[in-house]
Amino acid sequence: MRGTLDLDLYLDAVGTYLPPAVSAADAVAQGRYDPADHADDGYDHVLVEDSRSPAEMAVLAGRAALATARHTGPVDLVLHGSSYYQGQDFWTPATYVRRELVGGTGPAFEVRSASNSGMAALDLAAAYLAAGPGRAAALITVADRFALPGFDRWASDGGVVYADGAAAVLLSRTGGVARVLAVTSSSDPELESLGRDVDRFLPAPDPAAGPLDLRGFKARYLRRAGFDELRARLWAGLRTNVAATARAARVDLAAVDRYLVPNVGRDLLEWEFLEPLGIGVDRTAWDNARRIGHLGAADQFANLADMIERGVLTAGQHVLLIGVGLGFSWTSALLRVEPGDRPGAAPPRPAHQGGTGH
Structure with missing residues (x-):
């Protein structure tokens, strides 16, 4: 595993589509969210989309990013x-x-790596652009909607509540x-069964099975391997990954101003990220995370967009984006905030024509 250095690439623009927020306390009062989980997680609100598909939300987020982009070519x-x-x-x-x-007729691919999909896409896009001198830009969109009957955002998993929404970066x-x-990506496939039903494989999704039971999958893993083994692997995977990124960037981790990690609940945030990284919650985006919930694979980009919008970041600061996904995989990217005001609106993009394909 080795971080990629001297990319000569920029996060040109960031955009989001964020649906309305639902009160976590109301979900508790309605019997949908366990009060003990709420106390541990610390969420105030979670974003919930009632109608749009993830792909439609992705288009809206992408449109927001492109509207402020400096690059206006293909x-x-x-x-x-x-x-x-x-x-x-x-x-x-x-x-x-x-x-x-x-x-256009350039490639368009889907990236599926659980909650690390957005960050994994960033690594792949950076490598794609770096591999060809004539390649100038890549658009990344990330979107999810965690809806019944397949997924219970309040109960399917522990330590996190899943939110709907989309983010995009150019x-x-x-x-x-x-x-x-x-940017660095790595994995520990020995943790793969943490997110899998180890008892069976199915020929197709089973609508009669009810919401996904990630809690049950994880409980079975813990009975077999134990919590100490899980924690040791998670901490080692995280630390090794971010150390490789910092080393490639020639930046000491102590000099990183902000760590944008997944929007997990407060207790999980503490033991999976703050403790192994040796940082305080004030260096994360928890103040925004607790207001929106876990956006699947879009947390890092959405939190970055929020910080840009609120003027929290200043030129020269270092921001470390960290993605983690079941499987288990990690991707981290170290950014340096550039000087200059955030642009208002870019010139109109050239019109494009649709076409047919396979």
């Missing part, structure tokens, strides 16, 4: 990340996103809000 690559159902069976949402937003050589100094 987009060489489109990647769409997600962790759950995208609204259609046997379908390619990435090509839908490309058709709706930028057109990666380019043109400049932007932050320079990408280094």
